[in-house]
Every structure is written in structure tokens, then in C-alpha cells.
Amino acid sequence: MFNLIALTIAVHGLSAAIWVGGMFFAYICLRPSLGQLEPPQRLQLWDQVFRRFFVWVWIVAAALPLTGNFLIVSVYGGSANVGLNVHIMNGVGWIMIALFAVLYFIPYRRFKTAVGNQDWPLAAKNLNTIRQIVAINLVLGLIVIGIATSGRYWG
Numbered sequence: 583m584f585n586l587i588a589l590t591i592a593v594h595g596l597s598a599a600i601w602v603g604g605m606f607f608a609y610i611c612l613r614p615s616l617g618q619l620e621p622p623q624r625l626q627l628w629d630q631v632f633r634r635f636f637v638w639v640w641i642v643a644a645a646l647p648l649t650g651n652f653l654i655v656s657v658y659g660g661s662a663n664v665g666l667n668v669h670i671m672n673g674v675g676w677i678m679i680a681l682f683a684v685l686y687f688i689p690y691r692r693f694k695t696a697v698g699n700q701d702w703p704l705a706a707k708n709l710n711t712i713r714q715i716v717a718i719n720l721v722l723g724l725i726v727i728g729i730a731t732s733g734r735y736w737g
Contacts, residue, residue, distance in 0.1 A: 593649050598723070604635050608635070639682055667736060671733070678726075
């Protein structure tokens with residue numbers, strides 16, 4: 583029989599894995615590996631990576647609060663009935679979404695324009711801002727995953 587709760591939990595978990603895993607890969611694996619490329623090639627590659635990854639981030643940034651809040655209401659009967667861990671996850675999740683929106687609409691747009699204009703110094707400057715925001719979101723995402731996996735066992 584179809585189980586909407588199980589499906590919602592799966593979508594929620596997969597969404598978190600896509601976003602946080604993508605940031606981990608980009609920051610920890612891809613970024614250091616690109617250091618040997620010349621700036622134009624490195625910046626053009628990042629442009630292509632972001633074009634693909636950010637589509638997925640928008641999808642999961644919508645899916646995570648939708649599925650999370652659906653679970654809060656349908657499983658627990660509302661936010662008054664969930665533990666501190668769920669409130670922290672929800673709050674940090676909204677901070678992450680806000681940071682991504684800032685990243686997307688300010689430095690990423692500037693980065694895309696600079697790459698299109700072959701203004702490599704400006705593109706690099708905006709890439710550095712993107713890197714800093716991704717680093718913050720990666721740490722927040724890892725904290726949320728830690729809370730998600732351990733929170734039900736807190737006192």
C-alpha cells in the first residue's frame with residue numbers, strides 16, 4: 583500500500599543529501615582540483631557546474647520545507663509537538679535557503695555576467711564570495727544532518 587509519510591521522509595532525506603552532498607563535493611573535492619587550470623577555464627567550468635547544480639538546489643530548497651512542514655503537521659500534529667531538534671533543523675534550514683537566495687541573486691548573477699563578458703578578475707571576485715557563502719551553508723548543512731540523525735535521542 584502507498585505510504586505518503588514514507589515517501590515524504592524519503593524525499594526530505596534525498597533533498598538534504600543532494601544539497602549538502604553537492605556542496606561537500608564542490609567545496610572539498612572539485613574546488614581544490616581546479617587550481618591547476620588557468621583562470622578563464624576554471625571560471626568557465628564553475629559557470630557550467632553552477633548552472634546545473636543550482637537548478638537542483640532550487641528544487642530541494644522548495645522540497646525541504648514543504649516535506650518537513652508536512653511531516654510536522656501530519657506526523658506530530660504541529661510544531662508545538664516536536665522536539666527542539668526539529669525547531670533547530672527548521673530554523674537553520676530557512677537560514678540556509680536565505681543564504682542560497684542571496685548567493686544566487688547577487689554574487690552568482692554578477693559572476694555569470696562577468697564570465698559572459700570575459701571579465702575574469704570580476705568573475706573571480708564573485709566566485710570567492712560564492713565560495714564563502716557555500717562554506718557557511720556547508721557547515722550549517724552538516725550541523726543539520728547531525729541534528730537530524732541524533733536529535734531524537736537528546737534527553
